[in-house]
Structures are given as C-alpha cells and as structure tokens.
Amino acid sequence: MSFDLIIHDACLPDGQRGVDIACAQGRIQAVAPGITAAAGRVIDAGGRLVSPPFVDAHFHLDSTLSLGLPRLNQSGTLLEGIALWGELKPTLTREAVVERALRYCDLAVAQGLLAIRSHVDVCDPRLLAVEALLEVRECVRPWIDLQLVAFPQDGYLRAPGAAANLERALDMGVDVVGGIPHFERTMADGAESVRALCAIAARRGLMVDMHCDESDDPHSRHIETLAAETQRLGLAGRVAGSHLTSMHSMDNYYVSKLLPLMAEAGVAAIANPLINITLQGRHDTYPKRRGMTRVPELRQAGVTVAFGHDCVMDPWYPLGGADMLDVAHMGLHVGMMTSREGMRFCFDAVTTNAARILGLAEYGLSPGCHADMVLLDAADPIEAIRLRAARLAVVRRGTVIAESPPRHTRLHLPGRPAAVAQAGYAPP
Ligand SMILES: [Zn+2]
Numbered sequence: 001m002s003f004d005l006i007i008h009d010a011c012l013p014d015g016q017r018g019v020d021i022a023c024a025q026g027r028i029q030a031v032a033p034g035i036t037a038a039a040g041r042v043i044d045a046g047g048r049l050v051s052p053p054f055v056d057a058h059f060h061l062d063s064t065l066s067l068g069l070p071r072l073n074q075s076g077t078l079l080e081g082i083a084l085w086g087e088l089k090p091t092l093t094r095e096a097v098v099e100r101a102l103r104y105c106d107l108a109v110a111q112g113l114l115a116i117r118s119h120v121d122v123c124d125p126r127l128l129a130v131e132a133l134l135e136v137r138e139c140v141r142p143w144i145d146l147q148l149v150a151f152p153q154d155g156y157l158r159a160p161g162a163a164a165n166l167e168r169a170l171d172m173g174v175d176v177v178g179g180i181p182h183f184e185r186t187m188a189d190g191a192e193s194v195r196a197l198c199a200i201a202a203r204r205g206l207m208v209d210m211h212c213d214e215s216d217d218p219h220s221r222h223i224e225t226l227a228a229e230t231q232r233l234g235l236a237g238r239v240a241g242s243h244l245t246s247m248h249s250m251d252n253y254y255v256s257k258l259l260p261l262m263a264e265a266g267v268a269a270i271a272n273p274l275i276n277i278t279l280q281g282r283h284d285t286y287p288k289r290r291g292m293t294r295v296p297e298l299r300q301a302g303v304t305v306a307f308g309h310d311c312v313m314d315p316w317y318p319l320g321g322a323d324m325l326d327v328a329h330m331g332l333h334v335g336m337m338t339s340r341e342g343m344r345f346c347f348d349a350v351t352t353n354a355a356r357i358l359g360l361a362e363y364g365l366s367p368g369c370h371a372d373m374v375l376l377d378a379a380d381p382i383e384a385i386r387l388r389a390a391r392l393a394v395v396r397r398g399t400v401i402a403e404s405p406p407r408h409t410r411l412h413l414p415g416r417p418a419a420v421a422q423a424g425y426a427p428p
Contacts, residue, residue: 003029003039004398005371010050012365013347013381021050023371026397030367041400043393048423049376049384051347052364053114053394054324055354057270058209058242058308060316061118061136061146062129063088065100067313078214078279081316082153082183088315089124097132098139104312105140107322110402112374112391114144117209117308117358119151119178122169123159130169143396147358149209151178156193158184163196170204177201179210181222182246191225198229201238207359208239209270213246216280216289220246224258227265236266240357242308244269244293245280255294259301268357269298271349272310273331275317295335299345306354307331307346324350325388332385340382347381371398377406379426387422 005023012019012031020035021028069088073080108116120133130150137146150169152162156179170177179197181190194210201208208230213220223241230239241262247255262269271293280291298305307327312320320326328346332338337346355363362369378389394402409420 001029001037003037005041005043005395005400006035006037006039007043007045007050007373007375008035009047010045010375011047011380013049013051013351015380017047021365021373023395023398026371028365028367028369028371031365043375043400045375047379048392049378049380049389050365051374051376051381051384052351052355052369053372053374054112054350055115055306055358055360056108056113056309056324056350057117057240057306057354057357058272058310059116059118060311060314061101061104061116061133062097062120063314063316064104064312066315067318072318073315075282076278077282078316081279084315085121085153089121092124092128094128094132094135097129098135101133101136102139104322105136105144109143109394110391110404111322111324112376112394112402113322113324114372114394114396115147115355115358115360115363116144117147117149117176119149119209119211120169120174121153122150122165123152123154123162125161125165127165127169127172130172130174134173143401145358145360147176148174149176149178150174151211152180155180155183155185156197157189167200170200170206176207176209177204179208179212181210181225182213182215182217182220187219190222194222194225195229198226198233198235198239202233202235206238208235209242210240212241212244214243215246216249216283216291217246218249218251221254223247223267224261227258227261227267230265230267238359239266240268240270242270243272243276245276245291247293248280248289248291255297259297259303262298263302268304268306269293269295270306270308270357271295271331272308273334274320274327275310277330277334279316290334292331292334295331296337296342304353304356305349306357307349308354323388325385328385329388343382343385346385372396377423379423383423383426389423
C-alpha cells in the first residue's frame, strides 16, 4: 500500500514511543514501529509528541475578535460583558461576523485546534450571527469541525422572542440546544427554562450544552435540574453543563449529593479556566474566590470534564490566541492539579474529553480514525502544557495544513551555549 503521509518516530499521548503513523485516503492506516513503506510526504518526529488535534468544547465565534467594539469592558464583569455585547449586536453585519470568525479559524488551524463547539446568540431577531456562523461552518468544514449551539444570551424566557428564535435557529441547522438559566429573572424561571430546553432537545434528538450557574452565587443550582431532566428524558451522554462556577462556592454537603447525581445522569462538565478566573470573584474583596468549578472532584465522581477557551478578544476577555495549551495551563493552575496524573488530565481536557463531549466520530490515533493530528515540539503531554509547545505540523485528513518552526533563541553570552531551545529543558 502507498501512503500519503508517514510520521516516523513519534511519541503518543498514552506514552508509546518510537511509533510510526501511516495515513492514506484521509484515515490512519497503521500505527506501529518500523513502517518502511513509501509515502507522498514523510515527517521525522524525532521522538516528539504527536497528538490528536485540540478540541475547544466551549467558544463564542460570533463575538470573537470584536475587542473594543463599541467600547471596552470597564468593570471586567460578566454582566457588563453581556451589556456591551447588547450594544454591539444591533450594529453587526453578517459580513463582519463571517470575516472575524474566519480569521479566528485561521488562527485555530495554526494552533492545531481542529474542532470547536461555538455558541451563537439567537436573541437578535434577525438571526444574523446564526446565518453568518452557518456559512462559516460550511466554509471551514474541510479543516475544522465546527459545532454550533443555539444560545439565548439574553434569557430563553427573559428575552421577548428568544424561544421562537431558538427554534428557528435549530430549524436552520444549528446543532445543539443552549441555555442560560442563571440569567433568567428568577430561580423558578431558570429551572423552567432548563425543563423547556431539555424537552426541545429530546423532541429533536439533539445534544444540550447550557451556560449553567455562571456566577458566584452558591444557591444557583440549575445544574441539579439539568441533571434531573437529563435522567428523566433519557439524554445521558448528550448533555453538558458549561461553567458551573457556582459549584466553587456551594456548600460541601450539597455538592456531595450533586456530584453523584451528575455522574449517574451522564452530564458532562465544561470549565473555562481563563474566563472563570477573570470574571468570577469580582464582587469579593479578599479572599477572592477563583470561581472555576470543582474539576478534580467532578473527575473523581466519574463526570467527563473538558476545558473551553470561551472567549478571545471580545467583550468578556481581552486576551487569548486559540491556544488550547494556554487553556490547559490555566486550568491546571486554578485547579491546583500539579500531580503527574492531574497534569496529564489537563491535556485530555482539551483533546479526548472535549471530543467525547462533542460526540466527534473517528477521533483519535488508532487505525481507522480520521488522519487528523498535531506534531508538537514537546516530549510528552505534560511538556506540551509546560511549553505551550510550538505546533510543528498540523495534519487534517492526511494532509499537512499548517507548519510552524520550533522556538529557538540565539544567545550572546560569553562562555554560555550559543542557543536555547525551551523544549530541550524537558526532565529526563
Ligand atoms: Zn460561554
């Protein structure tokens, strides 16, 4: 058999070393040491890490790269971000949203980020962002799996017309049912919105991903209703709670009941470390809460946990660069997951766990999977996080679609080496 691409001498995320990966017809055909066949392109990984592509489980592609439009977020809070987005929305054009989203996707490809779940605001009656992102989804399909969530940013019950707009967006082809129960006017409305949205998902056979309890209020417990509805409607494995920051502040006894409910219901959790650490705790003096949900405890309870980037240069977050290793790095710190096992998990949170939540088919590095992968300038997943390693090559369906040089610095110091390569500092 002739191959389109062979990567020699790779290290895999599971620790296998000296492995060759052969690709043809867009799929991985063989993963084994010592593959000697010819190929259209041959890459020597030199023992470096080859990973399945990064997956962002939570993003907002309709607002990305809009930083400063029409003004900056002065308070840094979630609520001013929502208000600011409300000011920007009426001035949006489809062309501008498409252009910014496509520019972001270019950046994503450069960073080996080849699958994104993006929420799209459905509260603008024009559904202009929905149209724009549906167009983008088709445009980037050859290189990015883009999954869209119908997100009623101003409240499913609270915003006039939101319920009808959400159904229209789903009719137009948006993939997943979203929600924002903590932003409804009352706790009762929040719970009611969760029930109504889960019923829509059950009726249409769709997945659910809600912004859920994104606050410091320990009494914001919509995740309980989300888990109970998931169980009642048989939606296990299709539902995710995003943010869940109120869990950070909840009473420990209550959480000891909640965690097994989530695990039994089959609800996944998506934390957004960069955003949670900056948006939550804003009303605290000192000590300031971190806001990120209880990631180690959720894992311990058997809940699938992934990390999302959430925002890049928009009303909620002024930084970011489509780098899921940056996200993993922050998640590791905020969750104090510095054990080898904990750091290793943080890599899964931006690759395999996120892929599972998105329901990506044929994702991974086994024969038969799509030939999608990233060659990183790192010895293993922990090193990749430490370095936020350069993406030496990004492969989609067996073709190299992006390449970056390794990061080397020339030194001009008497008696010291002429160059420094960060990756060369890996522990033996
Ligand atoms: Zn979000």
